Amino acid sequence: MRYTQIGIVVLALIAISGTASAQERADADVQDILADWKSKPKELAQQLIAKYGEPQEATANVLIWRNNGPWKRSVLINEEIPHDFPIPHTDMLEQVIDYGVPPEKFDELAEYDGSVIAERTRGEISARCDKEEANFLALNLANDIVTGKMSSSEAREFYAEAVIEKKHPEYMQGLVFEVPQSDTGDRDKPASGATPSR
Numbered sequence: 422m423r424y425t426q427i428g429i430v431v432l433a434l435i436a437i438s439g440t441a442s443a444q445e446r447a448d449a450d451v452q453d454i455l456a457d458w459k460s461k462p463k464e465l466a467q468q469l470i471a472k473y474g475e476p477q478e479a480t481a482n483v484l485i486w487r488n489n490g491p492w493k494r495s496v497l498i499n500e501e502i503p504h505d506f507p508i509p510h511t512d513m514l515e516q517v518i519d520y521g522v523p524p525e526k527f528d529e530l531a532e533y534d535g536s537v538i539a540e541r542t543r544g545e546i547s548a549r550c551d552k553e554e555a556n557f558l559a560l561n562l563a564n565d566i567v568t569g570k571m572s573s574s575e576a577r578e579f580y581a582e583a584v585i586e587k588k589h590p591e592y593m594q595g596l597v598f599e600v601p602q603s604d605t606g607d608r609d610k611p612a613s614g615a616t617p618s619r
Contacts, residue, residue: 451479458499461551462513466497469514469553491596492516493545502549504536507581512536515549516556518596521605522546526567533573534580537563544605554593558583561592568598 451470455463466484470476473495478485482499489495494517501511515538522530522539530537536549537559548559562576571579582588591597611617 451475451484454479454481454484457481459501461501461511462497462499465514465552469495469497491518491600493518504550506534506577507584510551512549513551514553514556515547516553516560517545517547518560518600519544519605520546520560520564520567520601521607522563522567524607529566529573530563533562533566533576534559539563541607542609544607555584557595558589558593561597564596564598 455466458466469484469486469489473486473489476484476486476497478487484497486492486495496515496517498513498515501513504510504512520539521544522541524541527539527541530539534548537546538549539546546560546563548556548563550556550559558580562571562580565571565579566573566576579589579592583590583592
């Protein structure tokens with residue numbers, strides 16, 4: 422009996438040390454990946470790791486966090502996509518929430534900001550910028566457009582004021598609307614006369 426108890430304790434200690442070393446390996450792997458990253462994405466990666474912990478997925482050029490803070494998904498790429506609105510900067514961080522955008526609002530969202538991306542079938546909307554605060558701002562204004570509170574031109578003006586003149590800080594500190602919790606996807610309808618292929 423005593424040997425069984427000792428064996429259980431030894432196995433528990435091995436399991437605990439194995440978990441710790443697996444986490445240490447994962448941390449080291451992410452740091453190894455980041456060693457070859459461009460400076461701006463690398464700096465943002467370190468900020469996100471400090472805030473949300475290690476990403477759930479890491480490849481040579483992409484880090485992905487899931488269910489981090491208010492986000493369904495945060496995707497950081499080792500690429501800087503030039504974007505001149507409202508001032509020249511580079512986009513690298515895409516953050517996603519569940520949100521159904523009605524088809525008639527897609528054009529208005531595209532007029533507002535090319536880095537706000539709505540996925541009708543998935544029922545998601547995302548913003549891609551160089552910092553999380555700008556993504557909060559972009560999605561808060563996208564919600565204002567979808568709900569009819571603002572036009573795309575009003576949202577662009579508001580966005581520029583927030584970034585350039587440091588106005589409207591509440592729109593950059595978090596989402597100011599309730600993120601839908603139900604199914605937000607739109608599976609659409611089969612074409613007339615179509616039969617399932619499965």
